[in-house]
Amino acid sequence: MADVARLAGVSAQTVSRVSNGHPGVVEATRRQVLDAMQELGYRPNSAARALKRGEFRTIGVILSSLSTTGSVRTLEAVAASAAQEGYAVTLLPLAAPTRDEVRGAFTRLGELAVDGFVVIMEVHLLDTATVPIPPGAQVVVADSEAGGRYAAVDTDQAGGARDAVRHLLALGHGTVWHLAGPADSFAAQRRATAWRDALAEAGRRVPPPLRGDWTAESGYRAGLRLAEEPGCTAVFAANDQMALGLLRALHERGRSVPGDVSVVGFDDIPEAASFLPPLTTIRQDFARVGQLLVRGVLDRLRSGTSEAGATLVPTRLVVRASTAPPGGPRAGGRQGGR
Structure with missing residues (x-):
């Protein structure tokens, strides 16, 4: 700091004020000090500052x-x-x-x-x-x-899960199946509880939940099982990655999304709009x-x-092409949002 003060022709106190961003320094003087700092490669000692300021x-x-x-x-x-x-x-x-x-x-x-x-x-x-x-x-x-x-x-978490279920029920689905996250995850627990409560409040049957581990692979395994459920027309997946695996399994088993099964995810990852079909999901901010x-x-x-x-x-529900009324489009062609 003393070297900077000598080169700039100012006091060490002025150098300190400039270094700390103090407003009470004339702009020409500030520029003079900054130029001297740059020429000498001066950097404030952050450890000393921390000790001084606490x-x-x-x-x-x-x-x-x-x-x-x-x-x-x-x-x-x-x-x-x-x-x-x-x-x-x-x-x-x-x-x-x-x-x-x-x-x-x-x-x-x-x-x-x-x-x-x-x-x-x-x-x-x-x-x-x-x-x-x-x-x-x-x-x-x-x-x-x-x-x-x-x-x-x-x-x-709970509000987002309720919105997902209510969206599917409003489309005319009789109930909503749930692909839940890990049992030891509080976020997964809250989403699953809200799913169950939303169905109960609407007087709908609560299907047995399937459980994944947040990965697309676990969603795929659960999707193979759900594809064999003839009464399954709507699924709320606890995250988008599991929804991705679910979409693949349904496709492989000849179940159209959203024609046969509507799917809603949770997170709105950047790739969700590029799924096939683009994924309706709950956006986290x-x-x-x-x-x-x-x-x-x-x-x-x-x-x-x-x-x-x-x-x-x-949270916010983002509606894309993976949801439709029962018996809706055989392939997702619509896309929107709200």
């Missing part, structure tokens, strides 16, 4: 999986939102979703000097791990079930979830509060 401008992210659409897209949104706020992200994926791994992740991130944590995993792991949260660190969890103990942000997770951490850092409570981000 903040590291870094958010730690702990997540249980990098293999699911929800986790990856939420992480992407958190990183983008943090960057907009001038914060870096330190990522620590868990090798396995165990209590010891969760405890170790918080310990390691605490040693790496972060201001707060975003936790992208199901809250039961956090609750049972007796996590040693570093003093003063703020935690926001991407799971609405966490709202009673932590600040939480999540997609409205991952960008908004990520933004609210980061904002939740920063608001709590600035206010010093740690209030619990859940924020739900609405």
Whole structure:
């Protein structure tokens, strides 16, 4: 900093003000200092700044999986939102979703000097791990079930599932079969419960659910079984990848979509509009979830509060060509959205 001050012909205090983005510096002087910084290759010492200010401008992210659409897209949104706020992200994926791994992740991130944590995993792991949260660190969890103990942000899983079922019933289908996600997934549980409740509220028969593991392969296996159900005219799949496998199985068994079977997915992955037929699905606003997770951490850092409570981000039904009234088009030809 002293070298920059000498080259620019200003005081070290002026260099500090420019480096920190202080508004009270004449523009010509600011440019003079910036030119000197560039010529000398000057970079502010972020570690020294952190010690002086008591903040590291870094958010730690702990997540249980990098293999699911929800986790990856939420992480992407958190990183983008943090960057907009001038914060870096330190990522620590868990090798396995165990209590010891969760405890170790918080310990390691605490040693790496972060201001707060975003936790992208199901809250039961956090609750049972007796996590040693570093003093003063703020935690926001991407799971609405966490709202009673932590600040939480999540997609409205139940609302999206209800919209999927009601859409199919409104088209005239007598009931809706469900291709559920893994039994240990809270998101899958909430979608399955909402599916069941929506059918019960409408006075419709609740078929036995089939269970997959979020992959297209598991959707394909379930689809082979559903293709043998003569009364199956509508299916709500708990994610788009399983819906993709389901579409393949139905096609191989000669069941037209949506002529014989209508299919709705969940997520609205970028490829959903390119499925054959284009997939009707429930869109999650991952960008908004990520933004609210980061904002939740920063608001709590600035206010010093740690209030619990859940924020739900609405979903949206996107109607494409994979759904139609029973006995509708033999091949998906229409495409739209709302």
